[in-house]
Amino acid sequence: MRNDSSQAGALRSYLVRYCLDLTSSQCDYIPIGVIAAFRVGPRFALGLRVRSQLPAQDLQKIAKLAQPLFSRPFATLKIEFEKVWEAPKPDMAFSELSRVGSSLQFDSLQSSEIRPPSSVREFGHDSNQLKGWMREEVQSCLQERFDSFCSNIGDDASEDFARLAA
Amino acid sequence: MMLNFRKFRPQEDILAQEWSSQFVAPAVWQLTEERLNGEAQSRWAVRNDGVRAVAKPAVSASGEVRGAHAKNTAEHALRCGVPVPPVQLWTDNSAGQRYSLSAAAFPQSLTWAQAQQSMTPEFRKNLIPVLTSGYVFHSWIDDRDHGGHPENLLISADSSETDPAIAIIDHAFSLTHGWKSGVPAFSLLNAYYLSSVADCAVDVMIAVMSQIEAIDEGTIFRIVNRIPTDYLDDSLKSLIINGLQFRTQGLKDAVSFLKGESR
Secondary structure, eight states: OOOOTTSOEEEEEEEEEEESOTTBTTOOEEEEEEEEEEEETTEEEEEEEEESOOOHHHHTTSOTTTHHHHHSHHHHHHHHHHHHHHSSSHHHHHHGGGGOOSSEEEEEOOOEEEOOOHHHHTTOTTOHHHHHHHHHHHHHHHHHHHHHHHGGGTOOOEEEEEEEOO | OOOOOOOOOHHHHHHHHHHHHOSBOOSOEEEEEEEEOSTTOEEEEEETTSBEEEEEESSOTTOOOHHHHHHHHHHHHHHHTOOOOOEEEEEETTTTEEEEEEEOOSSSEEEHHHHTTTOOHHHHHHHHHHHHHHHHHHHHTTOSSOSSOTTSEEEETTOOSSSOOEEEOOOTTSGGGGOTTOOOOOOOOSOOSSSSGGGSOHHHHHHHHHHHHTSOHHHHHHHHHTSOTTTSOHHHHHHHHHHHHHHHHHHHHHHHHHHHHHO
């Protein structure tokens, strides 16, 4: 990877949802949140936005062993977040979120390439300007995806978490 | 009477019987856009009646016969009462690509890693017999990817505490995967999902070993030879048949040893 801040960054995200019947193509899902990763050169940013809590009628549809995980969905998703963040290759760990066969599903959204604006590029990779710009891009992606994901359930209460590689 | 650790719903049991009589699926499946990332390039597939399965390329980029491993494993597990979900082979004629289809085991599942957060000590204790069955079976098929791999073991989220239901998935790295320079003698795996392999229930070990031992040579021969040659060529068929028979001999010695120890 070129070590210059003019190259485009790759912004990837997943919708996180709980599948109520893995065995059927007609299954219903409970929306949980959005997780996004942004790589620009050597710098990596990761963000998470999750519903604060699930309404009782949704929680009741979740089978017994999984219920404790979704009484506080943010805490559960933060574990997945930390797994990616602490991995030696976080990009690969992010890709592998969707490989598990569990009911907690990570559905990949189309990734986008975003080039840092010239006002940021001139400061290079170590700059606070680049970090700030990446953080804003991740947060805006999370907000947009989360709003559209949750718009049909009438629930916009969420908890956020974002980190940027030092 | 055979000890049976398969706790799938009747629908999945019926699927296992159906797929056991029909190794290769008819053209009633469609791949979906729901991709499961990762090295195996899996994705969900749907049958025309709505049944879902995970489709994985039957032959890897490096030429490994992963679909044949998955099918062999599922068929032998069915005969030993070990909870491996049903597998069928399928060719997507539109792209000429061969797949293994692994049925979704339960309506709701958690991975081993995810379930750690909500398992009680009682639940863990009651998992020991079924994990022991998997431990013995994986030792026999020389599986190299279940030594604690947190995503290759699923737990039904509907499990009762007294009778937990699990599904062991992904057997790409079993059988011939580790046999390129010969078949090693049978030995029990060094690591598994149990906190220590010393936690295994010895009576269950002996019972499952005896169930494996009871699979006669003719059955192994028939299972392996029913896999079409475009999924498994004749030389690899021979390797699997001879390898499993060789490892069964070692397993018999281990049973004798354990029976002596447990007396």
